[in-house]
Amino acid sequence: MKILELINIAFSSITSNKMRSLLTMLGLIIGISSVVTIMAIGEGSQNSIEENLSSLGLNNFNLTYERNVDISPSEEFTIKDIESIEEEFSNRIVSAIPSYSGSGTIISDIEETSISLSSADEYLKEIEDLTLLSGRSIMTSDLVDRRNVILIDNELSLELFATTQSAGEKILVKVGQNTNQFVIIGVYEKEENSMGFTTSTGHIPYTTAEKLLSTKGEFSNISIAINENENVDSLAEEIINYVEKLNHNIGEDKYTFFSLSSQIDMVSDVMGQITILISAIAGISLVVGGIGVMNIMLVSVTERTREIGIRKALGAKRADILIQFLIEAVTICIIGGLIGVGVGAFLTRIAENIMGTPMSISLSAILLATTFSSLIGILFGVYPANKASKLDPIEALRYE
């Protein structure tokens, strides 16, 4: 019952000095709002990076040579290796194809547009999780006949033909010195992403890519798509061991793999660390804000010495005065913290608009902010409150 009265006293003291209370809170407002905003931005961009990367396909990886090791001709990847892998792991992988990639230029009357070419097989649509807007994906016959067919994205299609329904149109693609005519067989929807990947990718049959992008049919990457219930890392290790067995170089670590999921983990890790670091820097302003609160509370105690004397003379115990001032400090901090969360939410909205990435303030950020600010209130409020509670009533009543 009495505690409610003490809260009441603390509140009226805060509201009777609005300007001062607000200035006291300012340090905390700045601190809390920056921590909250940075956490939201960090989490938001982390999520968006993960989403963007995972939309590129998670159930595949590339087998390649370890860097800085000598690969003798007998150890190089061959079509026979691929066939053996497909046979050995037939019920665990979707497909294994030689991976060629390169860049080309689309020649047209108006302007030249660059395009990156990547090899694919009949599982392209599933592996890359493509949404076709028109036409079809690559078929087995395209692979067998090494047809000059290509899938392009909607943006490129719009740019070239002013429509997304460009399947059947022909384009000229120049790779190196050679120019080849390609038939567009399908248009897929380009994933929205905020990371500025502006070059468009054209998917062509790997057999076509072989004659177009490589010399003598050599390739240094095997692109393997695995079943959904398989784990990328462990299956990749198994396949590497198998290839080593095929090429009689077990344990020499000449092959390795890279996958998007491992890259995502790395990027997330780095983003998380950066967020924590910046939050910690912003957290310093919270400590400064806390010292500001203590400063004002000390002034307030001195200023209200007489009030304390009167209250004590009328029967206030030491604990009553202590709690009154402590509640005042904590209340100031909590109100400051809540305003800080509000300001943080506003800043997050602005950042969201500027960066174009969806962000939201997490519940944990709000809880963290309020817990932290009440802790600051208690930590920096105890000293002034204790000082107030220890005042001798006779001295305090005599204070002018």
Next chain:
Amino acid sequence: MIQINNLKKHYGMDETLIKAVDDIKVHIEQGEYVSIIGPSGSGKSTLMNILGCLDKPTSGDYELDNNNVSQLSNNHLADIRNSKIGFVFQSFNLLPKLTALENVELPLIYTGIRKKERIKMAKAVLDKVGLSDRYSHKPSELSGGQKQRVAVARALVNNPAIILADEPTGNLDTKSTADILQLFDALHKEGATIIIVTHEDDVASHTNRTITVRDGNIADDRRIL
């Protein structure tokens, strides 16, 4: 009501020893109307602080309303101040940001009485001191005499055993002084125990008993019947 024996209050040590109160023995009955007078430095303020349970004696006994309060802890003394003593100060000591009603409510907050009940009790005593039309006025909106009447109301609200007034008319003009003394006279007639510390003979002459303190001792104790 008040029984004081061999009361001493000493400050400092050895050569710097100051005997603010040196062996006082006094007995005050319930319903008495007493004034304590004496020059400044006589020890009457110290005596008054001990009587008001704001200070503890170095030695001796102080019995208030059948409780020996001479060596109680600070928290117990706070309780005694809250329930047994009503203070009236020279400089009113009202909280400037609270209304007259809220000021009168203050002691009741520390007693732990509910808001509704508090307001009822505070209004009753404000009515008694003739301020029924000043409930929501801040001290700055009241005259000196009115402020002191609020203070008297605050002193009365907990129905204390004694009312302790320290120079209650020191900051008041003649008219207000007369008002306040009249108020004390009326309270005395109702049976309240009142102790007024003063250096004005006019004020002392209102009371029925005048105790003169000098050099930490009672120099004179005179009853006027």
